[in-house]
Amino acid sequence: xxxxxxxxxxxxxxxxxxxxxxxxxxxxxxxxxxxxxxxxxxxxxxxxxxxxxxxxxxxxxxxxxxxxxxxxxxxxxxxxxxxxxxxxxxxxxxxxxxxxxxxxxxxxxxxxxxxxxxxxxxxxxxxxxxxxxxxxxxxxxxxxxxxxxxxxxxxxxxxxxxxxxxxxxxxxxxxxxxxxxxxxxxxxxxxxxxxxxxxxxxxxxxxxxxxxxxxxxxxxxxxxxxxxxxxxxxxxxxxxxxxxxxxxxxxxxxxxxxxxxxxxxxxxxxxxxxxxxxxxxxxxxxxxxxxxxxxxxxxxxxxxxxxxxxxxxxxxxxxxxxxxxxxxxxxxxxxxxxxxxxxxxxxxxxxxxxxxxxxxxxxxxxxxxxxx
Numbered sequence: 001x002x003x004x005x006x007x008x009x010x011x012x013x014x015x016x017x018x019x020x021x022x023x024x025x026x027x028x029x030x031x032x033x034x035x036x037x038x039x040x041x042x043x044x045x046x047x048x049x050x051x052x053x054x055x056x057x058x059x060x061x062x063x064x065x066x067x068x069x070x071x072x073x074x075x076x077x078x079x080x081x082x083x084x085x086x087x088x089x090x091x092x093x094x095x096x097x098x099x100x101x102x103x104x105x106x107x108x109x110x111x112x113x114x115x116x117x118x119x120x121x122x123x124x125x126x127x128x129x130x131x132x133x134x135x136x137x138x139x140x141x142x143x144x145x146x147x148x149x150x151x152x153x154x155x156x157x158x159x160x161x162x163x164x165x166x167x168x169x170x171x172x173x174x175x176x177x178x179x180x181x182x183x184x185x186x187x188x189x190x191x192x193x194x195x196x197x198x199x200x201x202x203x204x205x206x207x208x209x210x211x212x213x214x215x216x217x218x219x220x221x222x223x224x225x226x227x228x229x230x231x232x233x234x235x236x237x238x239x240x241x242x243x244x245x246x247x248x249x250x251x252x253x254x255x256x257x258x259x260x261x262x263x264x265x266x267x268x269x270x271x272x273x274x275x276x277x278x279x280x281x282x283x284x285x286x287x288x289x290x291x292x293x294x295x296x297x298x299x300x301x302x303x304x305x306x307x308x309x310x311x312x313x314x315x316x317x318x319x320x321x322x323x324x325x326x327x328x329x330x331x332x333x334x335x336x337x338x339x340x341x342x343x344x345x346x347x348x349x350x351x352x353x354x355x356x357x358x359x360x361x362x363x364x365x366x367x368x369x370x371x372x
Contacts, residue, residue: 290366
């Protein structure tokens with residue numbers, strides 16, 4: 001079995017990706033050196049006493065004092081970092097993730113422990129920040145449709161507007177938006193809890209993707225109904241399917257893959273220019289039944305500086321990207337759901353280079369060969 005660089009933990013990898021060879025002096029070595037030094041010092045003083053006819057009691061007292069001073073110095077260098085680590089760990093347990101332990105550059109076990117505590121504090125700080133952002137974003141996302149629904153119902157109750165089909169459709173639209181948000185949050189909850197299992201199987205790609213595109217067109221034409229891709233009312237965007245070879249067969253969980261493609265197509269349609277074109281491509285991957293998919297639009301695209309975070313939860317991109325025709329900004333969860341479903345397959349998803357618009361590439365491993 002080969003030892004590849006990515007298989008090593010980050011902190012143990014060297015510049016070449018392999019294991020880093022740290023020149024470290026362990027605590028055991030330091031304590032051993034302390035004992036050896038004390039013995040050598042005592043022996044040297046004993047030799048000096050013999051040659052100079054000095055009384056051994058003076059040499060003994062001097063040796064004890066010197067040994068105690070050296071031991072105190074070494075003990076201080078070992079216990080001071082531990083005291084600081086205890087203090088920092090206490091602040092972390094109380095919810096303060098801003099403090100860090102000094103001495104992470106030490107080349108011994110204490111340095112490794114300090115690095116570990118600092119990494120733990122970084123991770124906990126990031127989790128706490130994401131939790132606060134999640135609460136704030138979910139509150140905002142729930143407040144918007146609830147406020148709109150409340151306004152519609154208050155107008156009907158106060159007699160300002162009639163409970164005609166158009167008013168009810170407006171209320172239904174906000175209710176469906178709430179339902180989609182709750183459903184995506186449930187998906188993310190299942191993701192975090194690890195309770196989603198794949199039901200993968202072989203399927204023909206062309207008829208499968210054709211069905212998803214027909215469903216997207218139907219959702220747009222009906223305007224008041226939505227598929228799992230979400231609600232968009234763009235009827236001017238042309239959807240094009242390119243599958244090569246036409247008889248292409250892949251291996252995946254079709255339900256989870258539907259979530260991926262529906263969200264990507266919906267996102268591309270929302271941000272397309274008037275009478276734009278969205279192209280869905282499918283190609284055979286390098287492994288048996290593997291698949292490479294692309295969804296490309298002609299919209300404003302995604303700046304390179306933001307591509308690393310487009311799949312984060314509640315990320316909505318730049319104002320330019322959000323203000324496409326027919327786009328309400330969305331919930332910022334569609335691409336996070338897509339990445340989750342792709343990760344379940346062990347595949348990859350990312351923003352690919354494109355001369356115009358945005359191109360999202362998805363790779364599914366299919367039947368992977370055995371690992372070496």
